[in-house]
Every structure is written in structure tokens, then in C-alpha cells.
Amino acid sequence: MTVSSSLDERFRDAAAAEGLLDVAYDLADTPVGTLLVAASGQGLCRISFDPEPEREIDRLAHAFGARVLRASRPLDDVRRQLDEYFDEKRTSFELAVDLSPAADFTRQVLTRLAKVPHGQLTTYGALAKAAGRPRAARAVGTVMNRNPIPIVLPCHRVVGANGDLVGYGGGLDRKRLLLSLEGALLDERT
């Protein structure tokens, strides 16, 4: 006897509505691929370019608690804002984020990163300086690489001092795509 999808969804909705979850996650289809998006009671806590939940839910459970469940309702707003962003109808996200598992320095850097505006580039060094650690450009690079909430926390807007794209946790193709979507890259063909 299989659990029908309507019964399954009814349970997932009820679990979320009752506030019983440490983390709700769902998938979101975007031009940069299917993303896994997750929210705690405090806010958005994860966007992963790897949409395979098997690998992600253990990490989420470890960081936020074992009550991790796929549930679409709590992610409705996140999905809507992502859609608007990719449709070029939104240039900033209005979403609470939960960075509670991050170390202090990481949180400081990510909080500064959140203020880098749509379509503008900054450098690892400038971000280090803004976070009060001017010599920590390399450490900032590491923080970018492990950014738990890419796209919304726009690590794709951070490039090397010479304008080199350097790297991206989701792969350089995605970084290029996000930056051209925002009009931040000069079309290389012209």
C-alpha cells in the first residue's frame, strides 16, 4: 500500500504549519539548475547547487536539528523571489537568513557580502577590509567558497583584484551566468 501523494503532501503541510520542523527544504527550478533550498524557523539557511537531498539533509540535521523534512509551503516565498530575480524583475532579496551555525568571522563577511548591490562587483580584498580584516582576502575567498546561501548572499559578485572571476562554489559557468543576468559582465564578444 503506497502513501498517495495527496496524503504525503497533507502530512508535510501539517508538519510545517504546526511549526514542528527544524528545517524545511524543497527544490527550486532555475536557469542555473535545480537548487535545493532550505529554511529554518529563523529564515533561509541553505541554497545548494547540488539538488540531491540525500547528501544535504545530514548536514542540515547536524547544523539545525534532526527534524528535517521536505515541505514546499515554507519555501514558497523563497521560490517566488528567486523566480522574480531570474526573470529580472527583482534586484534585491527580502528574505530573513539564518547564519547561526557559522563562525563569527564567516557571519561578518557574509553580512557585508549581503550589502553588495545587484550588478556591481567587489573584490576579496575589499570585502576583507569591509569586514575589518584587511589582510584576510584569502580567508574571505574560503568563506565565499563555502557560502551556505549563494545567489541570495551574492558571492558571485566577488572577483579578483585584476577582474579575474577566480572561482565559484557552483562552478564558473554559473558565476558568469549570474553576472551577465545582472548586466555586470561586458559581453566578451563585442
Added chain:
Amino acid sequence: MKADVSTGHFRRARGQSPRALKPAPQAVPPFERFYEEHREEILRYLRGLLPREAAEDAWQETFLRALRAYSSLRHGRHLRAWVFTIAHRVAIDDVRKRRPQATLPEWAAEDSRPAYAELADLTRDLPPKERVAVVLRYGYDLDYDQIGEVLESSNVAARQAASSGVRRLRKEHR
């Protein structure tokens, strides 16, 4: 990582530094995994006990209760018996709501014919407790400790209920 040896979540081997603490092999899994592993068999179990709609409500209530209690679990052992226990209690609550005198729900016949379904039919005339013990033992392969938990009694009582159920069946089907 904080070492909380008392909860049994982490085991410390002799001479290891706290850094080397490893999660116990039976850590509580993310709820999603627990849910996916047990949702089908719990629905089957409840469908054996209750009419369709009541079974589906009881199924949802079972997993909501499990979720409410999930943070207080200290390890991931016996999760299967644990969720069967919850399901059984939810079913009893449901039956009592409708028939205040009832102690255990009676098993309904099943649509499909795997072992637990054959057993549901075969055991129809057994006393309720023996029937639950026989079906959980031979239909779902729970051990007597687990069945004891479901029946809220000891493993000895569970074993007795199952064996007297089996004896009764032998007599009836001779």
C-alpha cells in the same frame, strides 16, 4: 563540537581527544529519512486496524506525534518499534473515541496479499492481543521486546501472546 557523553550521542574511546569524538553509529537520522523508511508500512498496519479514512487520519497523527517527540530521542535504535508503538496507540485512541469499551482494535482484512495480509485474515478470530502479537511477529518481523513495547507489556508477555495465538491457530486449522 561539544562532547555530550551523557546523552549517548557521542562515544569517547579511551585516550582520544575530544576532537576525535565520533557520532554514535545509531545517531537519530534526519526525520525525512525516518519518514520515508516507515510511512508505507505504518499505513499498511493502520489500514489493517481501521477503515480507510480513519487509517489515513491515524497515519498522519502517528507521524505528527513522532515529529513532536523527535527532538527528545537520544539515539536512533528501535525507531521501527517506536513508530509502531505510536501507531498502535493512535489506533487505540481512535477506536476508543468511537467505542469507549474497546481495548484493542480489530484487524480488518487487507486488499493485497503479502504475509501481513494473509495473517490479518488468518488471525481474525484470535483475541486482540494475541492477534497483534502474531501479526507483528510473523507479518512485520518485530522481535518480542518491540512487540512488548507496542502492547505496553513485557517481552515475556508478548512471546506468550504470540505463542498462544499460534497454538490457537494450529488447533483451528487442523
